[in-house]
Amino acid sequence: MSDKKTYDTRFGIEIEFCLITPSAEREDVYASMEGSMHARASLAVQLASKTDLPIAVKCEHLRHLEGMRCFNCYEAPVEVLIPNGRVYSQRRPETETETDDATMYRYNMIQSEYLFGTKGIDKHHRRRATEIASQIFDHDELEAGLPKMAQIVEALRTIDMPVVADEGCGLHIHVGPKSGMTLQYAQRVISLAIMLEYHLIDKFLPPSRKESKYSGLICNVSNVTKGKINYIMSRVGITTHWLLNNATEPNSRSKKHFPVPLNDNIKKIESFVHSIWRVDDWELLTCFISEGSIVAGIAIADREDESKKTIEFRYPQMNFLHSFMVLWASLAVKLGDIASLELDDFVKYSTALARALNEHAGKEDCWQHLLQALDLGHQIPEWTAQIARHDAGEAISMVDDRFFLKRPE
Numbered sequence: 001m002s003d004k005k006t007y008d009t010r011f012g013i014e015i016e017f018c019l020i021t022p023s024a025e026r027e028d029v030y031a032s033m034e035g036s037m038h039a040r041a042s043l044a045v046q047l048a049s050k051t052d053l054p055i056a057v058k059c060e061h062l063r064h065l066e067g068m069r070c071f072n073c074y075e076a077p078v079e080v081l082i083p084n085g086r087v088y089s090q091r092r093p094e095t096e097t098e099t100d101d102a103t104m105y106r107y108n109m110i111q112s113e114y115l116f117g118t119k120g121i122d123k124h125h126r127r128r129a130t131e132i133a134s135q136i137f138d139h140d141e142l143e144a145g146l147p148k149m150a151q152i153v154e155a156l157r158t159i160d161m162p163v164v165a166d167e168g169c170g171l172h173i174h175v176g177p178k179s180g181m182t183l184q185y186a187q188r189v190i191s192l193a194i195m196l197e198y199h200l201i202d203k204f205l206p207p208s209r210k211e212s213k214y215s216g217l218i219c220n221v222s223n224v225t226k227g228k229i230n231y232i233m234s235r236v237g238i239t240t241h242w243l244l245n246n247a248t249e250p251n252s253r254s255k256k257h258f259p260v261p262l263n264d265n266i267k268k269i270e271s272f273v274h275s276i277w278r279v280d281d282w283e284l285l286t287c288f289i290s291e292g293s294i295v296a297g298i299a300i301a302d303r304e305d306e307s308k309k310t311i312e313f314r315y316p317q318m319n320f321l322h323s324f325m326v327l328w329a330s331l332a333v334k335l336g337d338i339a340s341l342e343l344d345d346f347v348k349y350s351t352a353l354a355r356a357l358n359e360h361a362g363k364e365d366c367w368q369h370l371l372q373a374l375d376l377g378h379q380i381p382e383w384t385a386q387i388a389r390h391d392a393g394e395a396i397s398m399v400d401d402r403f404f405l406k407r408p409e
């Protein structure tokens with residue numbers, strides 16, 4: 001519908017998994033931190049030798065001790081230190097950066113993560129919950145088929161530590177416009193995702209992911225949909241008067257973006273979409289899409305500089321299958337692309353989605369019509385294959401029956 005050269009969506013991919021290492025003789029908090037950092041450092045050394053990517057490990061300094069170092073950096077020569085991390089690769093980022101934040105996001109950053117789950121351990125082993133946050137990508141990386149992510153996963157399959165991914169691990173995609181995040185962009189992306197939740201995104205999730213409370217559909221778990229209006233009011237100090245005047249009818253901005261009404265049987269989706277446009281600040285928007293401190297399938301990632309905020313798609317389960325990453329990245333980036341269009345072009349997409357929902361909601365193939373409305377109809381065969389894998393019980397591909405990542409044949 002529009003010239004793709006005008007898109008300036010940037011994105012990053014986070015993959016979550018556990019490194020499995022032998023238990024230390026003592027496993028108190030201190031030893032556990034040290035053991036985890038050693039595991040990540042070992043991963044970094046191996047990824048640096050098996051890929052040609054910039055690889056770093058994020059520091060974990062004790063915040064209350066100014067100038068304190070951590071197991072990552074205390075013996076490191078100064079030339080390998082970057083803000084909040086230590087570089088392990090010869091390869092450095094291709095572009096110079098202006099801020100500390102920007103430097104960090106140009107590395108593939110290995111870091112600790114909180115992950116629930118018990119797969120992969122016995123009394124002799126520990127799970128070291130880990131995340132790799134990719135360097136920032138632009139459209140070229142997606143159009144080339146995510147070759148850098150392919151390198152990382154290929155390398156992970158040959159390292160000398162077992163890797164486990166289970167239902168506690170997610171695959172997250174951050175998107176944002178290079179020209180700078182705005183509240184309107186965020187509202188556009190989130191309301192588009194809401195239109196897709198019941199009839200496309202839900203279809204794309206394996207059963208294990210649907211049970212995760214950290215990635216639920218906004219329409220199912222958010223404060224607004226759970227009627228936790230009192231919570232929102234106390235959190236942001238808004239009044240009953242404000243709510244009565246804002247929460248009953250779609251406002252003009254919302255109607256401008258989503259002019260086609262949805263049928264009565266899917267009116268619920270429409271009211272969720274309109275609720276997103278009732279807010280006019282970041283804090284309230286965050287409140288509307290989360291439940292207390294629990295985040296849903298979309299979160300807003302805070303950055304010191306507001307224009308650098310990103311929208312985080314948290315819906316998918318972790319999966320090492322490359323085509324899976326490409327499919328989800330294509331979907332997230334597409335919503336970002338649409339969100340950055342001029343209003344008239346944006347409305348072409350929102351109208352196409354509304355028509356697809358009105359005509360096909362409730363039918364088995366509704367997701368295919370929604371994909372076509374997004375100009376992603378060419379991916380229907382691959383999604384069909386992915387849904388078949390989920391239906392066959394394969395929630396995470398390329399792991400064995402104990403959830404260990406398989407090595408190449």
Ligand SMILES: [Zn+2]
Binds near residue numbers: 059061069070
């Ligand atoms: Zn450190």
